[in-house]
Amino acid sequence: MDEVVNSKGIPLEVSENVMSNPNGMEALVYVQLFYPDGMWTFQTDPARSFTALTNSQQVSMNGIAQNKIPAWFKAKYPRLDWTGTPGA
Numbered sequence: 471m472d473e474v475v476n477s478k479g480i481p482l483e484v485s486e487n488v489m490s491n492p493n494g495m496e497a498l499v500y501v502q503l504f505y506p507d508g509m510w511t512f513q514t515d516p517a518r519s520f521t522a523l524t525n526s527q528q529v530s531m532n533g534i535a536q537n538k539i540p541a542w543f544k545a546k547y548p549r550l551d552w553t554g555t556p557g558a
Contacts, residue, residue: 471501471512471521478505480550483537488516500524506531518542 475481483504491497496516503510511525538556 471503471510471514471523474503474510474523475547475550480536480539480552480555481505482531482534484539484543486540504531504534506534518546 481503483502485502485504487500487502488496489498489500499514499516499518501512501514501518501521503512507530508526508528509531510523512521513524514521536556539552544550544552
């Protein structure tokens with residue numbers, strides 16, 4: 471995920487899908503990053519200590535407006551210019 475974010479900057483949207491184990495504990499998290507030219511999906515752990523690319527699609531996402539970015543994502547990439555980003 472670092473390579474995508476460092477080359478493309480702030481995504482338009484960050485979407486998360488949490489998969490739980492039978493005990494109800496978070497087991498896997500899928501994170502999708504939406505950019506004007508495509509979508510990247512990563513698998514990570516609940517602590518987001520690692521990421522692995524699972525899918526990418528090069529499609530036009532021009533209709534997606536800038537959405538509020540989760541706090542954990544902003545903390546992971548503090549060097550990005552968050553000025554003007556919703557929730558910044």
